[in-house]
Amino acid sequence: MEEKNINAEEQLVVFNLGGETYGIDISVVHEIIRLQTITKVPRTPHFVEGVINLRGRIVPVIDLHKRFNLPVSEETQHSRIIVVEVAGVTVGMIVDSVSEVLRLPVANIEPPPTVISAGIDSAYLRGVGKWQEQLIILLDLDKVLHEKEQKELQQQSFAEAAARVE
Numbered sequence: 001m002e003e004k005n006i007n008a009e010e011q012l013v014v015f016n017l018g019g020e021t022y023g024i025d026i027s028v029v030h031e032i033i034r035l036q037t038i039t040k041v042p043r044t045p046h047f048v049e050g051v052i053n054l055r056g057r058i059v060p061v062i063d064l065h066k067r068f069n070l071p072v073s074e075e076t077q078h079s080r081i082i083v084v085e086v087a088g089v090t091v092g093m094i095v096d097s098v099s100e101v102l103r104l105p106v107a108n109i110e111p112p113p114t115v116i117s118a119g120i121d122s123a124y125l126r127g128v129g130k131w132q133e134q135l136i137i138l139l140d141l142d143k144v145l146h147e148k149e150q151k152e153l154q155q156q157s158f159a160e161a162a163a164r165v166e
Contacts, residue, residue, distance in 0.1 A: 061092035
């Protein structure tokens with residue numbers, strides 16, 4: 001039987017989306033940037049907002065509201081793009097705001113319950129963390145994008161980059 005190291009911690013980037021608090025492992029986060037002009041790309045999945053030019057690199061941007069079938073909220077001065085690495089693909093994720101980076105003891109993380117109040121598919125979740133008086137929904141980024149979608153985004157990025165060079 002595997003025992004949890006009671007002193008182990010996970011370092012998380014905590015953000016807000018649709019009124020709920022989410023966390024992702026900081027090791028997959030490249031940077032957090034303000035919203036910027038997003039270039040629409042035709043024939044992409046409904047949750048792909050388009051691409052941005054991030055210091056010469058074309059990065060696809062997805063809207064997590066649309067991905068999780070949550071009501072889309074308006075952009076505010078707190079809206080951010082979290083640039084992450086998902087299965088070898090660099091992707092920007094639009095969120096309502098980023099609140100903090102914290103260290104959460106592994107002992108405070110439980111498997112996702114079968115019924116999730118946030119209304120998102122439990123396949124995207126890897127657990128629920130308890131931090132002070134709040135619950136943090138921990139995302140499994142490898143499952144946020146299906147394998148086929150990851151390949152499409154990677155190809156889209158390359159196609160955009162190639163078109164830019166020509």
